[in-house]
Amino acid sequence: MELLKQTFLAFAIAFLMAWRGYKRKSLSSNGAMAAWLVGFCSIFCGMRGFLLLLFYLIGTKATKYKATLKAQLEDTEGSCRGPGQVLACSIIGILIQTIHFIYCGKERAIDFEESPLASSLACALIAHHATNLADTLSSELGILSKSDPILITSLRRVPRGTNGGISLTGLGCSVLGGSLIGFGAYLIDTLSGLDANPLTHVLFGILLGTTGSIIDSVLGATLQVTYFDEEKKVISSISAKENAKWIAGMDTLSNTQVNLVSVMITSAIGFYVGPLLFR
Numbered sequence: 001m002e003l004l005k006q007t008f009l010a011f012a013i014a015f016l017m018a019w020r021g022y023k024r025k026s027l028s029s030n031g032a033m034a035a036w037l038v039g040f041c042s043i044f045c046g047m048r049g050f051l052l053l054l055f056y057l058i059g060t061k062a063t064k065y066k067a068t069l070k071a072q073l074e075d076t077e078g079s080c081r082g083p084g085q086v087l088a089c090s091i092i093g094i095l096i097q098t099i100h101f102i103y104c105g106k107e108r109a110i111d112f113e114e115s116p117l118a119s120s121l122a123c124a125l126i127a128h129h130a131t132n133l134a135d136t137l138s139s140e141l142g143i144l145s146k147s148d149p150i151l152i153t154s155l156r157r158v159p160r161g162t163n164g165g166i167s168l169t170g171l172g173c174s175v176l177g178g179s180l181i182g183f184g185a186y187l188i189d190t191l192s193g194l195d196a197n198p199l200t201h202v203l204f205g206i207l208l209g210t211t212g213s214i215i216d217s218v219l220g221a222t223l224q225v226t227y228f229d230e231e232k233k234v235i236s237s238i239s240a241k242e243n244a245k246w247i248a249g250m251d252t253l254s255n256t257q258v259n260l261v262s263v264m265i266t267s268a269i270g271f272y273v274g275p276l277l278f279r
Contacts, residue, residue, distance in 0.1 A: 014039030034083035038090040045097035046107040047192045051129040054184045062140040074161035074235045088260040093128045109194040112275045120271045127270025130205040131212025134177035142170025153221045161235035164221020178209020212266035219258045225251040
């Protein structure tokens with residue numbers, strides 16, 4: 001009976017999430033289908049799956065915030081996300097939750113003495129979502145900083161929107177994103193009847209979210225190419241015209257691939273450093 005309730009809850013919430021995104025044009029039709037699938041799997045595996053919903057709701061708001069102004073700084077394909085972008089921000093989390101569901105069963109309080117594997121997987125999941133939200137807020141809100149950022153690898157000034165560019169505003173947004181996921185994880189565990197320490201959860205979210213955002217910036221500055229269209233005065237990842245000036249990076253990874261790799265690395269870090277904070 002409990003499994004049936006969890007299945008219905010996962011189906012209903014995933015459907016509403018995907019439908020909302022499609023109607024508001026933040027998801028393409030295929031993106032909505034992918035969002036329904038990952039939303040269902042995430043919530044079906046446990047209540048911590050609601051962290052994905054938290055990331056989606058806040059991330060979408062950040063993407064839409066001052067979108068017209070951001071379009072004047074960066075040549076993007078719009079805020080409508082396809083299946084590739086959806087999966088890059090969720091597939092590792094789904095894998096973590098599936099492993100937990102198969103080998104550990106129900107979600108448990110993070111306690112490395114009582115349940116070390118379940119606790120490590122929970123930490124990896126928090127790190128995963130903290131990275132996603134920290135990087136999203138850093139990118140979507142950091143670009144609105146009034147001063148140009150510096151490239152994380154060389155510390156030289158670069159135009160706003162440059163992959164790998166960092167600013168105090170962007171770093172502050174990363175801290176905010178990590179703290180929101182950490183606090184969200186605390187609330188979910190508490191409401192699920194699990195022992196949880198708010199300070200530890202929030203600090204862990206901040207630490208791993210900010211670390212993941214920095215890793216994403218390093219990858220973006222080195223393995224993701226950035227051009228500046230001198231005619232349109234915007235940042236672009238495509239050099240299709242003679243007036244496109246190279247700013248940084250190699251044309252090795254796309255933005256979606258950078259996100260996926262940074263999340264993989266930070267999730268692994270969270271898995272192993274969890275015992276150092278959750279004592």
